[in-house]
Amino acid sequence: MAPLPVLSVNNLEVVYDDVVLVLRGLSLDVPDGAIVALLGANGAGKTTLLRAVTGLLIAHRGRITKGSVRIGGTDRTGADPADVVREGVAQVMEGRRVFAEMSVEDNLRAGAHSRRRGEYREDVTRVYDLFPVLAERRRATAGYLSGGEQQMLAIGRALMARPRLLLMDEPSLGLAPRLVEQVRDIVVQINGQGTSVLLVEQNAVMALSIASYGYVLEVGKVVRDGPARELLDDEDIREFYLGST
Ligand code: ATP
Numbered sequence: 265m266a267p268l269p270v271l272s273v274n275n276l277e278v279v280y281d282d283v284v285l286v287l288r289g290l291s292l293d294v295p296d297g298a299i300v301a302l303l304g305a306n307g308a309g310k311t312t313l314l315r316a317v318t319g320l321l322i323a324h325r326g327r328i329t330k331g332s333v334r335i336g337g338t339d340r341t342g343a344d345p346a347d348v349v350r351e352g353v354a355q356v357m358e359g360r361r362v363f364a365e366m367s368v369e370d371n372l373r374a375g376a377h378s379r380r381r382g383e384y385r386e387d388v389t390r391v392y393d394l395f396p397v398l399a400e401r402r403r404a405t406a407g408y409l410s411g412g413e414q415q416m417l418a419i420g421r422a423l424m425a426r427p428r429l430l431l432m433d434e435p436s437l438g439l440a441p442r443l444v445e446q447v448r449d450i451v452v453q454i455n456g457q458g459t460s461v462l463l464v465e466q467n468a469v470m471a472l473s474i475a476s477y478g479y480v481l482e483v484g485k486v487v488r489d490g491p492a493r494e495l496l497d498d499e500d501i502r503e504f505y506l507g508s509t
Pocket residue numbers: 280281284286304305306307308309310311312313324325326
């Protein structure tokens with residue numbers, strides 16, 4: 265029997281303020297060990313889907329009105345954010361949110377709150393191995409890091425919880441091409457260490473080049489899905505959804 269998907273979203277409907285229907289029956293799976301790309305224009309509902317998974321919808325006056333979210337086979341529809349973290353789900357939010365006033369190391373420590381004390385050293389070493397630049401700058405104030413370094417720190421912080429599923433909201437946004445490549449390589453490396461990844465991206469070519477499967481979202485619904493290779497080669501997709509040829 266195939267292992268259960270680490271994330272399974274079924275026929276999900278989400279409304280904001282009880283009136284604005286933003287997800288309209290969205291379904292997607294992240295198989296265990298996979299990188300899955302979620303593509304779509306601004307406002308398609310990508311961030312809303314992530315909020316529905318992490319339990320953060322409520323903080324934005326959003327509510328699931330239909331459908332389900334299963335994590336590792338267990339129904340977690342509308343679960344508390346803390347419970348979702350305990351299930352091994354971590355998120356890198358859009359916009360490289362780091363604690364600007366705190367040092368790099370303290371930012372990483374903040375990401376380790378769900379871990380036992382003894383595990384902390386091991387985890388921080390793993391993050392420094394992935395991002396040597398963070399090790400070099402461990403005592404620097406996070407707000408003074410470059411944009412690329414802050415993105416690495418945001419990813420590193422999420423990894424401190426040793427997630428089995430990492431949700432990434434547009435990690436390449438606003439980064440120079442060289443840094444986009446670096447982020448892409450890091451995602452591949454993280455995945456190689458056993459973490460499944462749901463990669464939300466506007467940079468469709470980057471996301472599809474490393475994902476095994478992709479979904480295209482339009483106005484709260486999946487309008488196309490398939491193996492990443494297929495989506496990448498599809499002229500219509502390139503033109504209409506990816507904004508590139
Ligand atoms: P982006 O790439 O711009 O972040 P997205 O695909 O992630 O886009 P969402 O941020 O999920 O899209 O937004 C989907 C729709 O929901 C948009 O029309 C947006 O205006 C609306 N929306 C998002 N948050 C709220 C909120 N708290 N209250 C009301 N409407 C919201």
